[in-house]
Amino acid sequence: MKNLYLPELVTIEDITNEAPDVVTFRLVFKDEALKESFEFKTGQFGLYSALGLGESTFCIASPDTRKGYIECTFRKSGRVTGALAAMSVGDTMGFRGPYGNAFPIEDWKGKNLVFIAGGIGLPPVRSVIWSCLDKREDFGDITIVYGSRAVADLVYKEELAHWEERDDINLVQTVDPGGETPEWKGKVGFVPTIVKETAPKADNTIAVICGPPIMIKFTLSALEELGFSDEAVYTTLENKMKCGVGKCGRCNVGDIYVCKEGPVYTAAEVKLMYNDF
C-alpha cells in the first residue's frame, strides 16, 4: 500500500553550526536506489522527522544541481527541532518529500538575478542561488543582498565569504543598526533600505526574496520603486504544515493550499491572496 505518511530514512552525514541555534544538516538516503534516483526542484520542501517525536517542515536548502544528498537548515525552536538539533553525525532521521512547486529557473535564462534574504530566510534562497551558480553561464548579472539582525546571526558564513570573493557575483551584506561588530566590513541598515541603495536595475531582471514578513513587505515596495514588476518578483511562503500533500487542511491562505500550489509565488500572486497570513 502506498503510504503518504511514511518517511524515508536518512543519515546525517554532516552538521554545520551556522549561527546561535541554527544548524545545517547534510542528509543521505539510506536506501541506495533512492539515493541515486532522488530528484527535486529548487524551491521544494520536505518534512523532516525526529522519529518518535514528530515532523517539522523546512525547505530543501541545497541546490537541485547536486545529487546524492540534500541539506536543510533550521532554527532550534520546539520539540522536534530541539530533538533534531541534539542529533549527531551518523544518526538516523526521517524525510518525506519533495513537496510543493519550484522556482521556474529554466524560464530565467538570459536574465539578471537579484537575491534578497533576511536572517533565516536565506536557506531557500541559497538553494536557488547555487542552482543558478551551477549554471552560471545561463544568467546575466547576479546580485545578492543578505542581512540579519546581528553579525552572529548571518548563516552560511563560509559561503558568504566565497561569494564575496567571486567576481561574477555582487554580494552586499548588511546587519540591522546596532547589530554590527567592530570588525564588521559590510553595511549597516535594514534590508529594504540596502536594496534601494544597491539599486539593481529592474530591466530584464528577476528578484527572489525571502525573510520575515515585515522585511518582505518593505522590500516589495523598495523593488516597486526601483521599477520591478510584480511578475518579476518571486518569494516562498511559509505556513504551518503537517501533511505536505494537501490533506491535513492547515496550510491554506484563504483558498490557496501552500503545500500543494506553493510555496513559490510571484509578488503578483501574493497580492491577489486573502489576508490570511
Added chain:
Amino acid sequence: MAKKILKRSDLTKLVASVGKAGGAFVAPKAVANGLVEYVFIKKADEIEFDYIVPGKSFKEANFPQTEVVARFKNDPEGVTVEGVELNPPRVVIFGARPCDAKSSESLNSVFTWDFIDEFYTKREDAMVTITVACTTGDNACFCTSVGIKPDDTDGSDLLLRETEGGDFTVEAVTDKGKAFIKEEKAVFTEGKATPKERTIFEPRKLDVDLEKIGEYLKDTDHYEGDLWADMARKCIGCGSCTYACPTCHCFDITDEGGFSETERRKNWDSCQFDFFTLHASGHNPRDRQYKRWRNRFMCKFNIYPGKFKTKGCVGCGRCVRVCPVRLDITEVMEEISGA
C-alpha cells in the same frame, strides 16, 4: 415492478450474515440518554430507529478519529520504520442519512486530489453505505437549503425508505449496492406490491443563496471588514462544530509513545484551535478566534465547492446543535445571502 423489501425483522439475519463473512456492521445506537451514535454493533436489537442524525457522522468508518499510519522502533541496532498495511474488512453502514452519505464525496475529493491517501480510500472502498431516507428531523436540519433532499441517493449504495409497517423499501444505487443485494439475497425479498412508504421529512427552508455566498467569498476584500468579528464574537473556539461536521477532514500528525517504540498517528484536528496554524516563530496567521471562524466558513462555502468541486456543507445541522454558545452558521449564511 414492485420494489425489493428489507424487513425490519430480517435485520438480525443481515447483521449475522455480514459478520459471518468477516465484515463489520455500523448502525445508530442509543449510547446514552438521548444520545445516538454510529457504533459497531453485533446484534440487530442494538439498532436505534428513532433518531434524526447521530451525534457524529459515520465518517469515523473511513476517516477514524485516530489511526496509526506507521511504527518506529529505536534500538541499539538502529531505527526501523514500518508503514501500516491497511486491509480493512467490509464495513456495512446501516442507517446513514442522505446528508452524511453525500459528505463521503466531499471527504473523497480532499483525500484523492493529486496525492491519494489510501488510509481513506481503502476504507471507503470496503464500505457499503445503506441510507435510510429521513422521515423525521428538527429545526437544525437544513439540507434542502444546500441542495440535498432527505431522500437523495448520492453517496449511498442502497437507499431505504421506511414503510408504514416499519419495514424498508430498497433502491439499489450503485453497482456495489446491487452486488450487496445479490450476496444477501435472503433478506432482500420481493413482494407483489410495494407497501406504502412513510412521508419524507420536509426541513425548514432557509433564506440563503449559495451562489451569492460563493461570490461574496470570492472577493478577497470581504475577508476584511467587521462582519466576521461581529458574527463570530461569541465563538469560544471549542472546535465542537468541526468534530461534528461530516465534511471536516483536518488532522494532525503526531508521534506517540516512548522513544524506543512509537506510533505515528493521524488525529482529527480543528481549524478552530489557536495552535492549528501557529508557526514555530510565534507568528500566527489566525491569531483571533473570528479569523478561525472565518476560515471555517470559507472552507465550507468557497474552498470545498471551488477547489474540490464538492459540498462543504450538507445541511445536517450538527454544528448548530452542538455549539455551546449557539453560534448558528445558518444565520451567517442568511446574513451574507442578504448582503
